[in-house]
Amino acid sequence: EAQVTQNPRYLITVTGKKLTVTCSQNMNHEYMSWYRQDPGLGLRQIYYSMNVEVTDKGDVPEGYKVSRKEKRNFPLILESPSPNQTSLYFCASSLGGVTDTQYFGPGTRLTVL
């Protein structure tokens, strides 16, 4: 089944404790991105990747890192999480870019205490 998977789905952590949220797609998509969803703000893009080893900042990249060593995986790294990073995170992928249909993962709800 074509899908985008994210792990973990739920995470409660403490300030400063490094964490990684994994994202994997099985559709051979070139474009992948991370969004955070906050009430009243919609989705805001954190980082995106046009292809392997090609990543760039979105609108809210501060406090996040990403890597794209393989086409299928696009992990989101929070080196030192803070409470203002408490949010719902979505990974998405598409064949060639944003004009193509975006396929979203199920989301990761992160709470930073």
Add this chain to the structure above:
Amino acid sequence: AQSVAQPEDQVNVAEGNPLTVKCTYSVSGNPYLFWYVQYPNRGLQFLLKYITGDNLVKGSYGFEAEFNKSQTSFHLKKPSALVSDSALYFCAVRAAPKLIFGQGTTLQVKP
């Protein structure tokens, strides 16, 4: 700057009635517009998009959207709402190489 606005936080309709979820946009150049839906505890799903051509775009689950260039709008519509249409709806505009999303509109369809 490119932007998209959804003026209503929530839309309430009765089952069987027509529904409209509003979206207005601001872009430089030709707009590429999208609607996505989010059901509870799920990721977003694609509904439809406007790239060029016919101003009335048909999408999944019986939804359609009307592109109006003079009013810079891209409203989502459905002739007859179902209770199962209750969800959070997002309008988005392409600002390559990314999408800009509106804040979302909760659609509540009551039996």
